[in-house]
Amino acid sequence: MRHVATLVIGMVLLVAGGQGGIRLLADHGNAGILARLPGGFPGRLGCFAPMAFAGAVLTARGGAHGR
Secondary structure, eight states: OHHHHHHHHHHHHHHHHHHHHHHHHHOTTOOGGGTTOTTHHHHHHHHHHHHHHHHHHHHHHHHHHTO
């Protein structure tokens, strides 16, 4: 059950970080869930990228242990 939770949390982070980063690159003014974050474009992109990376790592760990 713990591996399923890791997998689900990882997928949510991966989707949110990837989708938010792509949206921010396409339209610098559309920050999505990080709209209130100070730092402008670099600060927001600096949060979306690690979010997507952490999601990929958690998804890989949850998927590998579930076999």
